[in-house]
Amino acid sequence: MKAYFILFSALHIFIIVTTTMGAYDPCSSQPDDSDLTLIPIYAKCSPFDPHPPATDSWVNTVLTMASKDPQRLTYLSSLVGRKSSAPIASGQAFNIGNYVVRARLGTPAQLMFMVLDTSSDEAWVPCSGCTGCSTTTTTFSPRDSSSFGSLYCSAPQCSQVRGLSCPATGSAPCSFNHSYAGSSFSAKLVQDSLKLAYDVIPHFSFGCIDSISGGPGLVPSQGLLGLGRGPMSLLSQSGSLYSGVFSYCLPSFKSYYFSGSLKLGPKGQPRRIRTTPLLRNPRRPSLYYVNLTGVSVGRVLVPVRSELLGFNPYTGSGTIIDSGTVITRFVEPVYSAIREEFRRQVEGPFSSIGAFDTCFVKRYETLAPIITLHFTGLDLKLPFENSLLHSSSGSLACLAMAAAPNNVNYVLNVIANLQQQNLRILFDTVKNKIGIARELCN
Ligand SMILES: *[C@@H]1O[C@H](CO)[C@@H](O)[C@H](O)[C@H]1NC(C)=O
Ligand SMILES: *[C@@H]1O[C@H](CO)[C@@H](O)[C@H](O)[C@H]1NC(C)=O
Numbered sequence: 509m510k511a512y513f514i515l516f517s518a519l520h521i522f523i524i525v526t527t528t529m530g531a532y533d534p535c536s537s538q539p540d541d542s543d544l545t546l547i548p549i550y551a552k553c554s555p556f557d558p559h560p561p562a563t564d565s566w567v568n569t570v571l572t573m574a575s576k577d578p579q580r581l582t583y584l585s586s587l588v589g590r591k592s593s594a595p596i597a598s599g600q601a602f603n604i605g606n607y608v609v610r611a612r613l614g615t616p617a618q619l620m621f622m623v624l625d626t627s628s629d630e631a632w633v634p635c636s637g638c639t640g641c642s643t644t645t646t647t648f649s650p651r652d653s654s655s656f657g658s659l660y661c662s663a664p665q666c667s668q669v670r671g672l673s674c675p676a677t678g679s680a681p682c683s684f685n686h687s688y689a690g691s692s693f694s695a696k697l698v699q700d701s702l703k704l705a706y707d708v709i710p711h712f713s714f715g716c717i718d719s720i721s722g723g724p725g726l727v728p729s730q731g732l733l734g735l736g737r738g739p740m741s742l743l744s745q746s747g748s749l750y751s752g753v754f755s756y757c758l759p760s761f762k763s764y765y766f767s768g769s770l771k772l773g774p775k776g777q778p779r780r781i782r783t784t785p786l787l788r789n790p791r792r793p794s795l796y797y798v799n800l801t802g803v804s805v806g807r808v809l810v811p812v813r814s815e816l817l818g819f820n821p822y823t824g825s826g827t828i829i830d831s832g833t834v835i836t837r838f839v840e841p842v843y844s845a846i847r848e849e850f851r852r853q854v855e856g857p858f859s860s861i862g863a864f865d866t867c868f869v870k871r872y873e874t875l876a877p878i879i880t881l882h883f884t885g886l887d888l889k890l891p892f893e894n895s896l897l898h899s900s901s902g903s904l905a906c907l908a909m910a911a912a913p914n915n916v917n918y919v920l921n922v923i924a925n926l927q928q929q930n931l932r933i934l935f936d937t938v939k940n941k942i943g944i945a946r947e948l949c950n
Contacts, residue, residue: 544705546607546624546756546768567897567906570761570926571862573606574834577924578913581837584627584795584830585912585920606834606925607758609770611733612703613714614653620646623728624756624770626831626935629738629794630669631702632686632695632715633731640693640720645729650698650716657699657711665713668739669697684715691722702742704772709746735831736794737937746772752937753777756831757949760893760929768949777934781943784883786935791824796935798942799884800827800921803842805849806877812842816919825919829933829942833924835863836909842921843911846879850907853877864897864906876905881923888944894927 608621613633620633634641636649650656659666659682661674666682673683673694682697695715702712720727734741735754743752750773759768771777787797800817803810816839819826838846847866851858854876859867870876879895881888897908908926930950934943 544609544770544772546609546758546770566762567861567864567867567899567904570834570897570908571864573761574863577834577837577863577910580830580833581912581920581922584828584833584922606832607756607768608728608730609704609733613648613712614650614700615655616653617703618648618653620648620730622731622733624735624831625732626735626829627795628732628734628832629736629741629744630715631712631731631733631740631742632693632717634720634727634729635716635718638717638719641717641727642729648716648731650700653700655701655710659697659699659713663697665740666697669715686715691720691727693717693720693727707746707749707772709742709749712742712745713740735935737788737796738794741794742772743937749773753935755932755934755943757930757932757947758831758925758928760950761926763950778932778943778945778947781932781934781945782886783934783936783941783943784886786937786940786942787819787821787826788940789819789821789824789826791821795828796830796942797826797828798923800881800923801884802882803838803846804880804882805846806853808849808853808877809882810842810845810849812845816842817921820919823919827921827923829923829928831925831928833922834926836922836924836927837912838909838921839919840911840914843909846909847907850877850879859904861904861906863910864908865910867899867904867906869903870898870905881927886944888931890927891930891946894929894931897926 607624609624611620611622612618613620622631622633633648634645636647636651638647641647660679661682662679663682666672666674669682669684673685674680683694684697685692685694695717697713698716699711699713702709702714717731735743737743743750743754753774754770754772755777756770757768784798787799789795789797797819799819801814802817803812815825817827837843850866854868855871856868858865861867876892876896879890881890895908896905898905912920912922930946930948932943932945932947936943
């Protein structure tokens with residue numbers, strides 16, 4: 509009886525919500541300032557152009573989104589390479605994320621939709637007058653902000669930036685260059701107040717891009733907010749404000765709206781959540797490593813050598829959770845083992861679509877096995893939405909994971925966006941744990 513009542517109430521609320529939403533264009537609805545909502549960059553209501561790449565099939569849409577993954581994997585793995593003590597070449601690669609959050613910079617505040625990136629430290633935005641930036645994009649105008657400040661090479665923050673191009677002597681502005689695939693940009697490190705929801709971080713240091721070469725296509729057009737663990741990241745720069753804690757819930761790729769959320773600080777975080785230790789790789793302390801100990805397909809624990817999954821602080825190998833890669837990638841032997849076991853349990857024949865090599869005709873009696881990621885102290889059973897992609901007609905399903913590209917020549921597995929949809933992922937950099945819980949945030 510009680511259950512019926514709850515169900516009824518839930519339906520009731522649902523009806524009210526849908527009726528209200530039906531009254532006006534949901535894309536025009538703006539959540540209030542207290543909300544750090546997230547939206548997939550390709551979503552229908554995303555402020556970015558072009559909107560979802562128009563393809564006839566959902567699988568192809570995701571493949572388009574994932575087309576930058578190999579470069580990102582190369583970038584991420586370059587961070588943990590054996591030679592990481594060698595100076596990082598100028599033109600350090602940067603990387604693209606897929607979810608954007610509203611941030612306000614300067615006084616009075618200028619709204620920017622910045623990409624969220626857990627594997628970057630520095631934040632940066634295109635600044636007015638930028639040459640080579642997309643002509644349609646919103647840029648940050650330092651001239652219109654009364655709290656704006658420049659930083660010179662002598663500033664302590666300046667030495668923390670990658671790809672620095674400060675002369676050995678003199679007091680030049682703190683400049684740096686980053687590059688990504690065909691594009692590269694040069695920026696100056698500056699300071700201004702950053703407003704996220706109701707929080708203000710005064711004197712926040714970020715890159716102000718003044719030129720992009722090689723085409724703006726790959727550079728997030730309104731900038732990027734780094735949520736890594738390094739000294740230039742939001743967590744470090746906000747001092748005690750967030751106590752080194754944040755979480756996000758990434759909405760489904762199919763979500764249209766700003767419905768995901770970023771929660772900064774310990775307040776409002778789930779109290780009861782299963783956790784796994786957050787590990788730190790001394791070679792690249794910014795990345796969020798977890799100890800992946802095994803992968804199950806259905807009830808079968810896939811046989812893989814533990815050194816292909818587990819954390820090794822000496823080589824930098826292991827598994828990271830990343831907010832900017834689209835499809836989870838495992839090193840080749842691990843992916844093959846998962847795929848073989850999956851194929852054993854699902855009726856073929858199998859075909860390939862782009863990076864997905866295990867697509868099959870979904871008969872209604874075919875129940876695909878559940879994929880479980882085993883972390884130290886936490887098993888994550890992936891919902892079907894996070895392990896299978898369905899073609900638009902619904903007849904074909906693909907295993908939504910892939911092998912890491914061949915040029916990544918040491919072990920790095922990346923748990924990516926598609927596998928994180930509708931989960932709350934909590935990062936606690938003080939107690940060193942990562943929590944994961946189911947949460948619908950579509
Ligand atoms: C950074 O880029 C600018 C503009 O493209 C160029 O003039 C400068 O030499 C570059 N600096 C480094 C260190 O590569
Ligand atoms: C990772 O898990 C393996 C297997 O359970 C364990 O032997 C190892 O100590 C763990 N490593 C860390 C750093 O927790």
